[in-house]
Amino acid sequence: MRKLQNVLVTGGLGFIGSNFIRTLLKEPAFTGKIINLDKITYAGNPASLKDVQEQFLDTRYFFEKGDITERGVIEQIFIKYHIDTVVHFAAESHVDRSILGPENFIKTNVLGTFTLLETARHFWLPHKTVDREVLFHHISTDEVYGSLGTTGSFSETSPYDPHSPYSASKAASDHLVLSYYYTYGLPVTISNCSNNYGPYQFPEKFIPLSILNIIEEKPLPVYGNGKNIRDWIYVGDHNRAVLKILNEGGAGQRYNIGGDNEWENIRLLHTLIDIIARKINLDSEKIRNTIKFVKDRPGHDLRYAIDCSKIKKELGWKQDVNFTEGLSRTVDWYLGNQDWAGQIRSGDYQKWIEKNYEERN
Ligand code: NAD
Ligand code: DAU
Secondary structure, X not given: OOOOOEEEEEOOOOHHHHHHHHHHHHOOOOOOEXXXXXXXXOOOOHHHHHHHHHHXXXXXXXXXXXXXXXXHXXXXXXXXXXXXXXXXXXXXXXXXXXXXXXXXXXXXXXXXXXXXXXXXXXXXXXXXXXXXXXXXXXXXXXXXXXXXXXXXXXXXXXXXXXXXXXXHHXXXXXHHXXXXXXXXXXXXXXXXXXEEEOXXXXXXXXXXXXXXXXXXXXXXXXXXXXXXXXXXXXXXXXXXXXXXXXXXXXXXXXXXXXXOOEEEHHHHHHXXXXXXXXXXXXXXXXXXXXXXXXXXXXXXXXXXXXXOHHHHHHHOOOOOOOHHHHHHHHHHHHHHOHHHHHHHOOOHHHHHHHHHHHOOO
């Protein structure tokens, strides 16, 4: 088991990164510090870590505002905090945004990952600034494998075949990460995870967007015929897998993480409608009438399914939260945190939604 001490988390104000920080701080075996480096883009939200800031700011949790493409910023952080572990979440993460404007995806996802790798290589390898075991863990996605037909699943040896600027930028970053292992011997691990859901997810993504639109009685956009399939995993289950990899993963190894939980989009939407209608006493038939089939996403992958038997067998991880329970918790969270969502859904967010839907009419 590795001893994590000074952990640099990139993108820790985003959906999955903020959940990871909370999870790690609750881990009894972890006594170290977390340094969160985040640029606070539209997707980064300090309110998502309010509780952590109140309890741990400048004792076990440190925040640095900055961009992962800026080498000087990262170097300063490595020096100041004696970083021994990097958990790299920071990314531009939304497929539709990558279609409308790919440039930031290349900058952050490719150049940003490269800059982090270069810094880690220069600090960890020749100078041995830390005497502990070091590790660079890269958070990636199942989208790098492309699209499946009606059968089969992605394993760690499936060929890369990305279809959107987002997935292509993540694929490029994965290749860079592994190249630093083979070329320089940098201890790296990669995880490729399927679709996450849970509290604090930015409401441009399908589940939180649908939940909030149902609650606010707004139209429910479904791309194409609604028959695309995603494999959903609760965000906490994803992060428990990341912790397993940090503690016990093998250098140079890639691990698939998934929910073993495939759903057609339209079926998922009907389920969400039923859950919310029951909870707040709405007429589910009336809500169903607000479903709007809209123009499809260009290059829309038909189906993702993850074979995560490797991490189960080798590291003893498994999912804990079943989908009904996870969706119910998520809906409760959005119902109870309408301030968090309300702040986001005003201003620039509205402009984005309108622009995205202009493309779909
Ligand atoms: P998110 O969009 O919610 O958060 C991204 C965070 O990164 C934000 O806090 C943002 O401010 C920060 N960031 C963006 N550009 C930055 C930069 N240049 N420098 C520093 N910080 C920057 O993303 P998420 O959904 O939490 O995803 C996190 C990671 O997990 C990403 O790498 C994504 O590719 C991967 N992933 C996501 C999913 C999913 O379903 N959401 C599934 C598999 C993998
Ligand atoms: O598979 C992992 C990936 O999951 C991550 O790498 C990405 O960061 C994350 O955004 C997510 O990508 P998707 O494109 O699968 O997620 P999204 O929530 O955007 O869409 C899920 C499905 O729902 C997809 O088939 C498109 C569809 N959709 C989406 C939206 C926003 C709709 O039908 N209507 C919508 O309004």
